[in-house]
Amino acid sequence: MTRILLALFLLAPLPARALTPDEVKRVVQTVDERQRNAGDWRSLCYMEAKEKDKTDVVYELTVFRRSADQKFMILFDKPRSEQGKGYLRIEKNLWFYDPAVGRWERRTERERIGGTDTRRGDLDESRLAEEYDAKWEGDARLGAYQVHRLLLTVKPGVDVAFPQIRLWVDEATHNVLKRQELALSGKLMRTSLYPRWKKLHSESKKGDVWFPEEMRFYDEIEKANQTLILIKSVDLRPLDPNLFTKAWLEAKSR
Amino acid sequence: MSGRMAALRILLQIAFRDLFASRAKTLIVGGIILFGAVLVVVGSSLVDTVDAGMRASIQGSLAGHVQVYDARSKDPLALYGSMMGDPELTPFEDFARVKSAISAVPGVKQVVPMGLGTAMVSPGNLFDQAVAKLRADVRARLAGQGGPELEARTEAHAAHLRRMATLLRDDLRQATEIIEIGGKEAAERARNAEDLARATSPEFWDEELPRDPLAALEFLENRIAPLALEGTLIYIRYVGTDLEQFRRAFDRLEIVEGSLPPPGQRGLLIGKLYAEDYLKLRAARRLDQLQEAITLHHRKIAGDEELTRWVKEAGGQTREILMQLDPMQAAEAARRLRTALGSGEQDLGKLLGQLLAVDDRNFAERYRIFYGELAPMLQLYPFKVGDAVTVQGAARSGYTKSVNLKVWGLVQFKGLEKSGFAGVMSVMDIDSFRELFGWLTPEARAEIRGLKAAAGVKDLSREEAEASLFGSAPAAPPVVTGPVAAAPPGPAAPEQPHPLSREAGEGQGGGAATSPSDPDQGVALNAAVILDDPRHIPQAMRDIVAAGDRAGLHLKAVTWQEAAGMVGQFVTLARLVLYVAVLIIFAVALVIINNAMVMATLQRVTEIGTLRAIGAQRRFVWAMVLVESVSVGVAFGLVGSAIGAGVVWLIRAAGGIPATSDRMYFFFSGPSLLPRLGAGSLAVSLTIVLLVSVVSGLYPALIATRVTPLEAMQSGED
Numbered sequence: 020m021t022r023i024l025l026a027l028f029l030l031a032p033l034p035a036r037a038l039t040p041d042e043v044k045r046v047v048q049t050v051d052e053r054q055r056n057a058g059d060w061r062s063l064c065y066m067e068a069k070e071k072d073k074t075d076v077v078y079e080l081t082v083f084r085r086s087a088d089q090k091f092m093i094l095f096d097k098p099r100s101e102q103g104k105g106y107l108r109i110e111k112n113l114w115f116y117d118p119a120v121g122r123w124e125r126r127t128e129r130e131r132i133g134g135t136d137t138r139r140g141d142l143d144e145s146r147l148a149e150e151y152d153a154k155w156e157g158d159a160r161l162g163a164y165q166v167h168r169l170l171l172t173v174k175p176g177v178d179v180a181f182p183q184i185r186l187w188v189d190e191a192t193h194n195v196l197k198r199q200e201l202a203l204s205g206k207l208m209r210t211s212l213y214p215r216w217k218k219l220h221s222e223s224k225k226g227d228v229w230f231p232e233e234m235r236f237y238d239e240i241e242k243a244n245q246t247l248i249l250i251k252s253v254d255l256r257p258l259d260p261n262l263f264t265k266a267w268l269e270a271k272s273r
Numbered sequence: 274m275s276g277r278m279a280a281l282r283i284l285l286q287i288a289f290r291d292l293f294a295s296r297a298k299t300l301i302v303g304g305i306i307l308f309g310a311v312l313v314v315v316g317s318s319l320v321d322t323v324d325a326g327m328r329a330s331i332q333g334s335l336a337g338h339v340q341v342y343d344a345r346s347k348d349p350l351a352l353y354g355s356m357m358g359d360p361e362l363t364p365f366e367d368f369a370r371v372k373s374a375i376s377a378v379p380g381v382k383q384v385v386p387m388g389l390g391t392a393m394v395s396p397g398n399l400f401d402q403a404v405a406k407l408r409a410d411v412r413a414r415l416a417g418q419g420g421p422e423l424e425a426r427t428e429a430h431a432a433h434l435r436r437m438a439t440l441l442r443d444d445l446r447q448a449t450e451i452i453e454i455g456g457k458e459a460a461e462r463a464r465n466a467e468d469l470a471r472a473t474s475p476e477f478w479d480e481e482l483p484r485d486p487l488a489a490l491e492f493l494e495n496r497i498a499p500l501a502l503e504g505t506l507i508y509i510r511y512v513g514t515d516l517e518q519f520r521r522a523f524d525r526l527e528i529v530e531g532s533l534p535p536p537g538q539r540g541l542l543i544g545k546l547y548a549e550d551y552l553k554l555r556a557a558r559r560l561d562q563l564q565e566a567i568t569l570h571h572r573k574i575a576g577d578e579e580l581t582r583w584v585k586e587a588g589g590q591t592r593e594i595l596m597q598l599d600p601m602q603a604a605e606a607a608r609r610l611r612t613a614l615g616s617g618e619q620d621l622g623k624l625l626g627q628l629l630a631v632d633d634r635n636f637a638e639r640y641r642i643f644y645g646e647l648a649p650m651l652q653l654y655p656f657k658v659g660d661a662v663t664v665q666g667a668a669r670s671g672y673t674k675s676v677n678l679k680v681w682g683l684v685q686f687k688g689l690e691k692s693g694f695a696g697v698m699s700v701m702d703i704d705s706f707r708e709l710f711g712w713l714t715p716e717a718r719a720e721i722r723g724l725k726a727a728a729g730v731k732d733l734s735r736e737e738a739e740a741s742l743f744g745s746a747p748a749a750p751p752v753v754t755g756p757v758a759a760a761p762p763g764p765a766a767p768e769q770p771h772p773l774s775r776e777a778g779e780g781q782g783g784g785a786a787t788s789p790s791d792p793d794q795g796v797a798l799n800a801a802v803i804l805d806d807p808r809h810i811p812q813a814m815r816d817i818v819a820a821g822d823r824a825g826l827h828l829k830a831v832t833w834q835e836a837a838g839m840v841g842q843f844v845t846l847a848r849l850v851l852y853v854a855v856l857i858i859f860a861v862a863l864v865i866i867n868n869a870m871v872m873a874t875l876q877r878v879t880e881i882g883t884l885r886a887i888g889a890q891r892r893f894v895w896a897m898v899l900v901e902s903v904s905v906g907v908a909f910g911l912v913g914s915a916i917g918a919g920v921v922w923l924i925r926a927a928g929g930i931p932a933t934s935d936r937m938y939f940f941f942s943g944p945s946l947l948p949r950l951g952a953g954s955l956a957v958s959l960t961i962v963l964l965v966s967v968v969s970g971l972y973p974a975l976i977a978t979r980v981t982p983l984e985a986m987q988s989g990e991d
Contacts, residue, residue: 123405
């Protein structure tokens with residue numbers, strides 16, 4: 020009997036060991052580091068948003084990034100009616116340009132990109148360690164994956180779309196598989212899933228850069244609303260030095 | 274017959290004798306009836322007049338006789354909005370079909386397409402607006418334009434920005450002196466101070482700006498503008514319509530300033546009340562409110578909490594005024610104010626503070642100085658008639674859409690000028706509405722379908738997503754090569770400019786022409802139907818729905834009152850309040866009359882018994898009591914109705930009841946209410962009085978019939 024009990028005790032899964040604050044920090048830094056590019060970035064994306072009782076919104080757009088000074092720009096390519104519209108982030112300013120009216124407008128980090136459930140941060144470089152403080156919540160399974168579950172809280176004075184984030188990080192690869200964004204009150208606002216990750220070699224980084232090939236965002240307030248992003252191609256070659264300017268984006272529409 | 278008449282005469286004689294005999298009781302009972310009758314006549318005349326006025330206003334401004342929308346809509350139509358905001362209506366995708374079906378209904382004169390919505394105008398903060406002006410100058414220069422006029426304009430715009438930056442620098446210095454901060458915020462403030470020092474330096478304006486104007490502009494926009502006051506977002510409630518048809522259908526539309534857009538032109542007409550209440554420079558708006566309160570309503574600032582607050586708020590708006598003026602304008606404004614106020618103060622900010630520190634004694638003078646000396650140099654509204662503004666709409670299908678529209682004028686609807694619901698309504702051309710609505714042409718729909726098909730995406734609901742995406746781990750690590758992993762490093766291929774879409778070019782500059790196509794071709798949310806004869810509204814509504822059914826459409830027809838939503842319900846509410854008041858008064862009257870008559874009956878037991886003894890039938894006794902209660906009711910009811918009619922006549926003769934608030938203005942459908950006495954009001958009054966008199970007499974009459982001669986004799990023995 021004692022032997023059986025001992026065998027059962029030995030076979031039973033060990034309770035998960037809590038990650039120390041340093042380990043949690045390292046996990047988040049690794050998540051950022053794997054996606055960090057240390058150079059220029061250009062990706063072609065497909066974006067599709069579904070909202071209750073509305074016609075689906077579909078875009079093809081190009082995302083430009085420059086790691087050196089955290090520049091970021093989105094240019095809408097399709098459909099024709101949206102062509103030439105763009106977002107440009109310079110320092111803390113997120114600008115929106117509409118060539119139909121020839122105007123720039125100041126927007127906030129909470130801006131829903133193209134009216135979908137996407138935020139600027141979803142397409143930008145991951146800066147979680149810089150923007151948030153992380154805490155280990157537990158280890159769990161997500162489908163076939165063993166994951167760390169972390170809770171991130173925004174650092175004071177940082178402007179982000181969501182003040183709290185819960186992450187499910189794949190223990191094996193340190194890729195984020197699932198993400199929940201929460202309001203300050205703790206209310207769940209959005210759930211994101213990242214089922215497919217890809218990597219490619221970056222000359223500027225002298226290493227690999229990982230990116231989610233597919234992102235699915237589910238609105239937790241309006242349950243019927245969801246957005247899908249597919250990153251169709253990524254180009255890491257240097258971009259035009261004057262690319263991240265209003266003049267450049269305006270010139271695209273002339 | 275003559276016997277009955279004689280009996281009635283006797284009954285009346287007895288009734289009036291009794292009424293005169295107990296005058297106190299008669300006067301109390303009659304007074305209550307009289308008051309009720311007056312209330313019914315005056316109250317119903319007032320409510321009927323409000324009803325008629327609002328009907329005329331609402332029918333003549335937005336609703337028409339009948340409103341039609343899609344029966345499958347999620348919300349009921351509410352022309353002036355509801356507590357939940359704009360109603361969600363299923364759009365008519367092809368309005369021409371709807372119009373054709375409704376126009377075929379006999380008696381239909383006109384069918385006007387409509388689309389209600391809320392648009393946004395985001396002018397940015399004052400610094401952003403000023404940078405946008407300088408950017409336009411720089412663009413013009415880069416495009417090869419030149420000349421002394423452009424030079425002068427550029428110089429003025431640059432000087433304005435430099436002055437604003439100087440004001441911001443002074444603000445920051447002041448803040449630093451008052452509050453000491455540390456850490457990250459201190460570093461941020463130091464950087465802001467550095468940026469402001471650069472933005473106010475002669476090197477920046479004399480060297481940096483001419484050398485690289487675009488880079489200088491971006492510095493101002495990204496580093497200085499965020500330090501200025503936050504910009505406001507302006508929301509405009511509008512009805513998008515075919516302006517020509519709308520003008521013909523609604524005679525209440527009144528252009529206060531400007532004009533209707535010429536045929537074929539796009540444009541916006543802003544609600545006058547909205548411009549005054551929400552768009553006007555806040556200091557000016559507060560002064561206007563004070564002026565109205567003091568001159569129209571004879572209120573005093575001293576001791577009035579609200580007016581004192583307005584004075585304080587007006588005084589707190591000097592920064593908004595200072596930021597508007599370029600250096601030359603600021604110097605001129607200071608000179609004018611020094612002269613007008615007789616002050617030796619040099620600082621414009623302090624002079625403005627003096628000007629806006631109003632009290633009961635100096636208000637009239639200060640108000641005159643504000644509008645006479647200062648206002649001509651200020652932009653009192655974020656845009657004026659003739660300006661082009663960028664209007665955005667949260668499209669129902671698709672993302673935010675923007676169009677540039679010229680503001681052609683200010684409008685109001687006669688009778689609804691002061692209504693917080695209706696007076697704020699603006700009018701827009703139907704093409705712009707369709708663009709803001711995000712109406713997709715068949716080609717645009719096909720393009721989206723094509724993009725979706727090319728992406729080949731599998732739809733996954735929230736519930737099935739996790740299991741489907743993470744149910745099994747990948748057998749092998751993810752693909753390790755990227756699309757260009759093997760490509761040699763080097764500069765990317767030069768960008769090809771994006772060909773602009775046709776739609777993109779059309780909106781430039783504002784006031785663009787509408788498409789030459791039929792304005793009925795396209796989407797609309799609802800339709801106003803004007804009938805040849807408004808008396809046939811119920812029949813027309815039935816016919817319209819039937820015509821829709823025949824055409825395979827799902828039409829819902831509602832009256833103007835139903836379509837007006839909350840606004841339309843106000844009259845019903847007012848009537849309800851009146852009816853409840855009348856009901857309470859007459860219920861009280863009924864109880865009192867009943868009690869009084871019961872008492873009177875009990876006091877006259879001997880008399881009634883004697884009457885029975887000498888042969889009076891129970892029916893005679895019953896009638897005797899009833900005639901008495903009806904006599905008092907009818908007599909005092911008639912007098913009450915006459916007094917009520919006199920009150921109505923007096924109110925009219927005195928010029929009506931003046932509206933003392935915006936809400937009353939709306940209820941009265943104008944500046945005063947001139948009640949009309951209707952035959953209906955009199956008839957209703959008399960009917961109610963008669964009914965109450967009869968009912969209140971029934972129980973005492975029943976008691977009287979039970980009196981026997983024996984009881985009379987016994988009571989006499991007591």
